[in-house]
Amino acid sequence: MVMPASTASSAACRDTASGAGIPTVDMSAPWGRAELSRQMVEAFAERGFFKAVNHGVPPRAPATLDAATAAFFERPAPEKQAAGPPDPLGYGSRSIGSHGDVGELEYLTLHADPAAVARRAVAIDREDPSRFSEAVNEYVGAVRRLACQILDLLGEGLGLEDPTALSKIITVSDSDSIIRINHYPPSSAAASSVGFGEHSDPQILSVLRANDVDGLQVLLPDGRGQDTWVQVPADPAAFFINVGDLLQALTNGRLVSIRHRVMASTSKPRLSTIYFAAPALHALISALPETVTSDAPRRYRPFTWAEYKKNMYTLSLSHNRLELYNAVNADAGEARPRSGIAS
Numbered sequence: 001m002v003m004p005a006s007t008a009s010s011a012a013c014r015d016t017a018s019g020a021g022i023p024t025v026d027m028s029a030p031w032g033r034a035e036l037s038r039q040m041v042e043a044f045a046e047r048g049f050f051k052a053v054n055h056g057v058p059p060r061a062p063a064t065l066d067a068a069t070a071a072f073f074e075r076p077a078p079e080k081q082a083a084g085p086p087d088p089l090g091y092g093s094r095s096i097g098s099h100g101d102v103g104e105l106e107y108l109t110l111h112a113d114p115a116a117v118a119r120r121a122v123a124i125d126r127e128d129p130s131r132f133s134e135a136v137n138e139y140v141g142a143v144r145r146l147a148c149q150i151l152d153l154l155g156e157g158l159g160l161e162d163p164t165a166l167s168k169i170i171t172v173s174d175s176d177s178i179i180r181i182n183h184y185p186p187s188s189a190a191a192s193s194v195g196f197g198e199h200s201d202p203q204i205l206s207v208l209r210a211n212d213v214d215g216l217q218v219l220l221p222d223g224r225g226q227d228t229w230v231q232v233p234a235d236p237a238a239f240f241i242n243v244g245d246l247l248q249a250l251t252n253g254r255l256v257s258i259r260h261r262v263m264a265s266t267s268k269p270r271l272s273t274i275y276f277a278a279p280a281l282h283a284l285i286s287a288l289p290e291t292v293t294s295d296a297p298r299r300y301r302p303f304t305w306a307e308y309k310k311n312m313y314t315l316s317l318s319h320n321r322l323e324l325y326n327a328v329n330a331d332a333g334e335a336r337p338r339s340g341i342a343s
């Protein structure tokens, strides 16, 4: 359901039919581009995510990739393990990262660059690696275009002097963007178990699409000063877009990196694909000047994505890692504010 801001109960559109508190943005912009960018900024500032509908991504790309990845996950375990262990890229099962986090899933994590995809494809589709590469590349192209559209609209809504400043960060030729495909096998347990534990995504923007199986939950304020887990009903025709830690840092905390998780409790497998739009490793992440004011002083010290990523791999999944870069209240030795700025 989509309503203009003037008639909606709250200014951002809410899909009350399928889940309270899930902001839904109609990317076909029925009320014009300025209203679309305003809705996105509002959803990201208040909730850190939204569901994108009428996004213009043709269904063929997700359907082809789903078929290719589902075929891989059906292969015998030793064959899948030949595409791992996750280093952190590659095939993994149950274990997430290297700090003891586990979930009821198996996954493939790939660098989004076509040359890297081609190298991995050899172990993933032994019969026809180019079939797998083409499916990934087509999908990545489509979701990267969507991510850029969203970042440009955010740039406009935030009143940036160069509204394309955010999309430029992820379209560089040495972008460190990745794609992850998660497969949650059907669960026999009566009670739900953790599929993918609570965390925020570290990069700039996450573009998530899943099949028709529920499980994704987001942590949202309940309006009474507490946070509560809200189920995000599955919609294979939509994309779910998250703010990542770097976008929170770039906007000086105006847009919030949302904490989310996946609960596995179904009789059907969940298959999800997430594109994590990232900058180049050497990119300096520093609050955009338009977001730093006397009322909103600089909240995080500048850092490079390489530095952030190196620290993140030393931390567990649920760690609130961005707080380590808090300009006034750093609480970890390594990431404590320094007079010298990372370069």
Ligand SMILES: C=C1C[C@]23C[C@@]1(O)CC[C@H]2[C@@]12CC[C@H](O)[C@@](C)(C(=O)O1)[C@H]2[C@@H]3C(=O)O
Binding pocket: 088, 096, 097, 098, 099, 101, 109, 180, 199, 200, 201, 202, 203, 276, 312, 313, 314, 315, 316, 317
């Ligand atoms: C425990 C970890 C897994 C993770 C790297 C980390 O040390 C902390 C962040 C985790 C995360 C969450 C979002 C993505 O799924 C992911 C690929 C990412 O970029 O950060 C994972 C990392 C991973 O599984 O390697």
Ligand SMILES: O=C(O)CCC(=O)C(=O)O
Binding pocket: 180, 182, 196, 201, 208, 210, 216, 260, 261, 262, 272, 273, 274
């Ligand atoms: O599998 C999903 O639906 C979400 C997983 C997730 O949040 C992640 O991989 O970062």
Ligand SMILES: [Fe+2]
Binding pocket: 199, 200, 201, 260
């Ligand atoms: Fe995530």
